[in-house]
Amino acid sequence: MLQQITQAAISSISSLWENKVRSIITMIGIVIGVSSVLIIMSIGVGAQSLILSQIESLGSNLISVSPGHAEEGDMLAGFFNFAVTTLKYNDVTYLRSNRYAPNLVDVAGYNRGFGVVKWRSESYDTSLNGTTASYLTVEGSEIEVGRFFTEEEEINLSRVAVLGSAVKQELFGESDTVGQRIKIGGASYEVIGVIKERGTVGLEDYDDQVLLPIRTTQRMMGINHIGLIRARVDSDENIDKSIEDIKVLLREQHGIRDQSGKSDDFSVGSSVQTLSLVTTITDGLRFFLTAMAALSLLVGGIGIMNIMLISVTERTREIGLRKAVGANNFDILGQFLLEAVFVTGLGSIIGIVIGIIVSFLIAIGVRFAGFDWAFVISPSSIVLALVVSAGIGLFFGYYPALKASKLDPIEALRYE
Template sequence: MKIKDSIQTATRGLNHAKLRSLLTMLGIVIGIASVILLMSIGSSAQSLILDQVKGIGSNLIFVVPGATKGSRFSSPASTQGIIIKTLVEGDVDALRREAVAAKVTAEVRGQAKAVYENNDATVTYEGITAEFFPMRNFSTVKGFSFTNNDVASFNHVAVLGQAIAETLFGDIDPVGKLFRLRDVQFRVIGVLEKKGLGPFGIDQDALVLIPITVARKQLLGIDYYNAITVQASDAYNIEFAKSRISDVLRQSHRITNPDKDDFTIRTQEDALSLLGNITSILKIFLTAIASISLIVGGIGIMNIMFVSVVERTREIGLRKAVGATNSDILQQFLWEAVILTFIGGLVGIFIGSLFTVLTYFAVTRFAGIDWVFSLPISAVLLAVAVSTVIGVVFGIYPAYRASRLNPTEALRYE
């Protein structure tokens, strides 16, 4: 029997039982659609998260106080609420003299109540130097950011994130207005552009940025830093810059044994690879969930195929009587399963893509997240391949059973 005839016979068989064919296909449609949708969501979420890390700036190297035990993905002690005072002014000066460092900024952080007239809010403020703004791609939509003159002169000026500006000032233009932070008066000189949720879940629109000198001496009364950020010069490899920075810090901290480091250095690449790992696991997890529905769909096909073989016992007997060989019958039923799953796969891809587009609009419009539309071609190819393979895998046993039927018994079957 020619393949064309096998396919035509199978198509006719499916056509003669339209409702059954459609219902069988439904399981595969749902399975493939969910694979497409979930793979797309996973890959959108991955690029969203990775883009945020990339969006912090470029070539950034973060130095935090305290050693890190374990692998490069362990968190340093200083991020776990333990106060470590090892990063000091001398470190920043030493780093500024290094050729690998294009820009250096130090940071201190604190929380306080901000008050403007009748409005107040508890805010996280960051004391920074002027380099912070270009390094982290922070720019103002109103007013200006402060300069290192403001830092050196202990000027009480502040740049606000959009959300906190709105909380404190409402509809009033905050630039030029005075507000109090821990009972110290600050003048708003700029409002940041909308940044959204930053990496690690920090709401960048709720930040209050003030000169580091003011924050350290007048708000916190400390002489250490919470972090130092270095932007490596483009001329140097980032790993080389990282090791240079380690050397500088060891020298200024008089450390000879690298195992006794009292600081931790991380690059953006470290964060990207960590988050890349996490989001890949998320993607695999989502795909695995969707695959369960595919398997259920496949078992549905097998069930219906068995019913179909029993129901069509006489047809099989007849076909054998008029000259069909076992392999003809096997092919006919196998083609039926494969055609069902293939068409189901195509419909599933269409429906899955439709839902992916709907998700894109829902997320960007209603949740206000900068969702990246992503429909990976790999997901589409995988879906087609998987659905066809499911047709073969779950169709072959019923088809085999059909082909082995004894024609004399099949013709007698009631």
């Protein structure tokens, strides 16, 4: 048995070598399939870790309160609920320095809109972020020039603006900004400060925005609700406790007696929950993309079957001869089966090498573009690629090999 397998292996390798061009062409399908599975798996992991690190960089000890009721962990419902008006400015002030929520470092409210900002002849379309004076503490941002607006200015509906670094660059270039007056929606605002460049964090561009006192924006938009509350917690361990504190306080503030959470007109979640949600979504995407790439392996397998069938026909005389000099059906079956497995095996090894190289180049490219991209090739993906392609070789090689082994030696010898 073992000897027969060795014989078949020797015959397979030498006949693959003697038909180099055909072997290589057969291999290409597998090489492409395996390398694309590997590249996509690697990009998937890299992209996921990039997104997750973005969210993590927000800080894991942030709690978000969105208007409207949402199931536990289901942040999307609140995310898309633009029209829900259940959160008010008073909720922010109520939560701030409330002795029943002792672990909240600070709380900020938000109202987000978009608009054109003008300075002299320059104009720039950006996001207008109405917020509270506690913004810097909650978000962990810093002032580059000037100052942030005060609580007084927030309450007094002052027309002051703090610019994101990108907005400053677009409108003012290198000119001085503090003390200049910009126009938003026909009204004039005084620029009092510029936020230090921070980049995109948690899918939010911190540099491409103008920060205004929240009550000022409420009046500008003609609304009395707010879009979001964020609270910073003093330490990670207190997140769950603080979420409960906030829920209790907001129910009290909103006059909700039901403590089960079913009647809440707001939803509270931490960035940890967002993290797990995003992980779920990106996991799904990765799986889908990998499945797509795996389809190309299947196509490669069909290619192998095709070429093997041609090869069996082309080598009918050879098969007849091998039988005449003493090969039995098992020898022939083994030889052709092993040929298919060797082709896929070698093809997948080449595919793995190409996949690793391309993934590495992509990682270098993305890092060059300034992102923190992890270059990950998991051993499991390599094992998976090898096993799957060997399986494909066996599966698609079996029929042609069986056909070869059953050839009548006399017919095969006569075959022209």
